[in-house]
Amino acid sequence: MTDLADLDDIYGNQILEHRRNPRNREKLSNPDVTGRAINPFCGDQVDIQILFKDSRVSAVGIQAEGCLINQATASILSEFMVGMSITEMMSASNRFRDIMSSDVSKDKLGDLGNLVALVGVRKSPVRIKCALLPFSALEETL
Amino acid sequence: MTDLADLDDIYGNQILEHRRNPRNREKLSNPDVTGRAINPFCGDQVDIQILFKDSRVSAVGIQAEGCLINQATASILSEFMVGMSITEMMSASNRFRDIMSSDVSKDKLGDLGNLVALVGVRKSPVRIKCALLPFSALEETL
Amino acid sequence: MLDIQKIRKDFPVLGREVYGKPLIYLDNAATTQKPDTVIRSLVDYYENYNSNVHRGVHKLSMESTERFEEAREKVACFINSKSSNSIIWTRNATEAINLVANTWAQEHVKSGDEIVLTAMEHHSNLVPWQKVAKDKQALLKYIPLTADGRLDLTNIDDIICSRTKLVSIVHVSNSLGTINPVEELTAKARKVGASVLVDAAQSVPHMPVDVQQIDPDFLTISGHKMLGPTGIGALYAKEDILESMEPFLRGGEMVLEVTYEDASWNSLPMRFEAGTPNIADAVGMGAAVDYLSAIGMKSIRQHEVDITSYALDAIKAINGLDHYGPDDMSQRGGVISFNSPGVHPHDLGTFLDRLGIAVRTGHHCTMPLMRMLGVPATTRASFYLYNTKSEVDVLIDGLTEALGYFNDGSR
C-alpha cells in the first residue's frame, strides 16, 4: 500500500468526515440573503442561504456540488458561520483568503476554527480555488 | 592586411573588372524586345534591350543598378549573349540557374563562357539571387 | 516493437521523481515530453548560429535561414505535403485554425452558408467558427455522436449538403480518443463543393498522416504535442489556396514592397509569417520530426494500440468506473477518459499526482462535449511512445486505491 501521508495533509480526517456527513446541506426556505458561486472550469457550484437574528447568523443552508475540497469547505464554513455578524464573516473570509494564497503559518490564522483543517490544501496550489468557492458564495450575500 | 582569399573567390578579378568597365551599358534605341527585373528587397534593377538579326542576337543594351554582383553579371551576360538564338539563351539561362542553386561542379557548366566567373558567388548563398537578376530580365524578353 | 527502455533514456524528464516517486507521465494529449535531440537542437541554435533569418548577408544569418527552411521541409515531408510552401509556421494549432478563420473564412463564408463541425471539437476548432458564423450570418452544424463516442453518420448527407461551405473536423478527439473518418468526410465535402479543415493536433503526433491521401484544404498541427518545443505549430494548406488568400498578420517579413500609402505581399510561405519567426523552435520541431521519423510512425501507432488496449481492459475491470469513447482500437487513439460517479476528477487527479502519476482532469477544452456527456469533467490518461505497461499497472493500482480512499474512507 502506498504511503499517503502527504495526501492526508490535503484530505485531512476532518475533511473526509465533513464530506461523508455534510452539515447544513438542507436548503433554507425563507432566507434573508442568498448567494451562488460557480467555477465553470470544473463545474463546481455552491449555493448558500443565510437567516439572521439580531444581526447575527442564526441558520445556514449550503449546497456544494463538485469536488471533495469544495464540499468539505462548504460544510465546515456553514458550522463556523453560525452566530457571526456580517463584519466578523467578512474578516474571516479575508483572513482565510490571505492564508490560503500565501505561506502564512497556521498560528497567524486567528480564530478560524475548524477551517484550519483546510490549510493542507496549500500543498496542492491548483486546488486552493476549490476551497475558496464557498467563500465566494458567502461574499455574494454580504 | 586581412587575408581575403575567400573574398576573391566571390569577387573574382573578372567581376571587379566588368564592374569597372561595364559592357553594353548603352541603352538600345530601337530594340526588338526589352525586359526589366527588380528586386525590391535591395533595390536592384536590371533593364535589357535586344536587337535580333537572322534570329540571333546582334546587339544588347543592359543597364544594371545595384550591387556589384548584379552589375558584373549583367555585363558578362551581355557579351555572352551576342550571336545566340533564343533557344540557346534559354538553355544557358536554365543551366546557369541550375548551377548557381546547387553544388554542380564547374566542369558540368557546358559552354557558359565567362559566366563561369560567377560560380564563386555560391560561397555566399544569400547573394546568388543578385547574380540571377539579369537572367530574370533576359527571361522577360523571351 | 519499440525498445521502450531505450527510448525512455532519450527523454531526460522521465528520470525525474515527484514526491519521491518516479514520474509517470500520462498527460501526453496536453503536451508531450521532449527527447534530448530536440533540447540539444535548441542549445545548438542559441550557442552556435542564432541570428535573424532571411536577407542577412552574414554567415550566422545564412546558417539560421538554411536550418529554419530545412525544418519547414522536414515538416512538409513528414505529412507528405507536395511543397514546403504549404507549411506556414504558427505558435500552435489554435493559431493555425484562427489564421484560416480570419482570412479564408472571412472572405469566403457568406450569409446562409453552413459550417459543419463535430460534437467533439476542441474549443480551438469551435470558438473561431462561432465568430465567423456570427460575423457572416452563417450557420454552425454539428455531426452528432453515437453512445460510444463515435461520429453518428446516419444523417450525414443532410448535414454535409449544398449549403455547406466548410467542414472543419478533429482527426483524433483529445477527450474521447475517437479516430474520425476524415478521408471519407473530406470526400463527402468535395462532392458538395465544400472546403475541409482537419484539426490534426492529436493525429499527426501519433500515427502516419498523409495530406495527399486525406486531401484536405487545410490541416493544423501543434509542435509541442509531437515532441517539439512549445510555441511552434504549423498550418498546412494547399498552395493555390494560400496564394489566393489575403495575409493574416502584417508587418516585417511578409511584405514585398511598402510605401507610406500601401504594401504588396511577399511570396509563400513568408506572406503569412509577419515579424521575426520563432526560429529556434521551428528548428526544434524539425528535430522532433527527425526523431519520430527515425522510430517510425507505424511502430509508434502500434505501441499506442498495444498499451491503450491493455489499459482499457484494466479500466473496464475496475468497479464503478465509466469510460468514454469507442472500444475498437482501430477507431481509438492513445487517450482514455473515465469517471467514477462519486469521486470528482480533481480529487482523483490530486490523489494520482501524489503517487507520481500525471493525468489531466477537467473539461479538456471540450466543454460542450462534457455537458453532452452529463459530466462536469473527466479524468484522462493519454499515452505516447515512451509509456510502458508497468506504468499502466501503477495507474490501475492507483485508481483502485483512490476509489477506496474517497468512497469508503478506506486507508
Place this chain on the structure above:
Amino acid sequence: MLDIQKIRKDFPVLGREVYGKPLIYLDNAATTQKPDTVIRSLVDYYENYNSNVHRGVHKLSMESTERFEEAREKVACFINSKSSNSIIWTRNATEAINLVANTWAQEHVKSGDEIVLTAMEHHSNLVPWQKVAKDKQALLKYIPLTADGRLDLTNIDDIICSRTKLVSIVHVSNSLGTINPVEELTAKARKVGASVLVDAAQSVPHMPVDVQQIDPDFLTISGHKMLGPTGIGALYAKEDILESMEPFLRGGEMVLEVTYEDASWNSLPMRFEAGTPNIADAVGMGAAVDYLSAIGMKSIRQHEVDITSYALDAIKAINGLDHYGPDDMSQRGGVISFNSPGVHPHDLGTFLDRLGIAVRTGHHCTMPLMRMLGVPATTRASFYLYNTKSEVDVLIDGLTEALGYFNDGSR
C-alpha cells in the same frame, strides 16, 4: 562601468569563429545573442518540468504554471507595469501590434479618424495600420523628419489634433537609431483625447523604460531583441483597456464557458492567449529580464552611449561614408546606419562578413524611410552590452579596407 570581458563569457556564441576569424556580432537590432542563463532556463524547463499550464492538478503542471506566471511578473516589473495582467504574451513585437490593430482599433477607429505614425516606422508598425485605415476609411498621417533623422515637431499640433484617434510611434528607430520623445508625444495625444501605442522593440532592450512614466495605452516588446528566445514577445496594455477589448485569437485557454452556440471569455491575461502558450520561451524571457536587471539598464545604456559615440566618431572620419540619424548621443541608441555612394550595402556586408563581422544590410523593414533617404538600402551596425571598442576598431579597419577594395580595386 560594465565588465565586458566577464559579460562576454556568459554568451556562448561569442566564442565562435567564422571563416577562421572571431565572430564580431554587430547585428543586435535584428536579434540579440543569448546568455547561458537563458539557454539553461530552456533546458531546465524541458528536462525537469515541461507540462501544459493552467488547471492541471499534477505536479509538473503546477510547476510550469508557476514559472510561466512568474516570468510574466518579471516582465511586468521590468517595465514598471502596475499589474502583470497588463502583460499579454505574443510571438513577437509584430504580433503585439497586430493584436491592437485587430481588436481595439477595429472597434474604435471610425471613418474620418486619423492615425498618426512617424516617417521612420518599421513595417510592423505601419502595414497593420494601413489595413485599419483602409477598413475604416481612416487617414494615416506621418510625422516628418529633420535632415538628421529626428522627428520634425514644427507642425506637430496640426498633425496630432482633434481628429487623431491613435498615435502609434516607434520609441527608438531600428534604422536611424533616433530616440523619439515618446513621453512628450503621449502627453500631446492625451490632450486631444487620442490613444497611444509605443513600439518599444528597440528601447526596452537598451535603456530603462517605465510605462507609468511614458504612460502609453499600449507598448510592444520583442523578447529575442532583449536576450530572450525567439518566438516570444509581449503586449503591455492598460488593464482597463484590455478589460474592454474583444478577444483576438479564439480557442482553448481564453474562454470561460463554451456551449455549442456561444462562448464567454476568461479573465486577464488569459483572455488574449488562445491555445497552449509558448511556455518555455516565456520562462526564457523571464531569465533574460533577470540577466538584464542584474546588470542594470542604466549601465547598459551608458555602455551603448560610449561605444556608439566611439564608433560614430570613427565612421565620420572615414572618407566617403554617409551616416544617418542624430549625432547627439542623448537622442541616439546603439544603432549606426551608413552608406558609401559607390558601394552597394550588400557588397559591403559580404566583405565584412568574410572578416567575421556580422552587420545587417538592406532596408531594415523601413522601405518608405529608405526611399525618403534616397537610398535602396544601408549598412547597419548595432551594438549591445557585449560589444567592445576593439570590435569597433576591427569594423572601422574593415570598412576602410572594403572601400579601397571596391572603389579603387586596391587589394
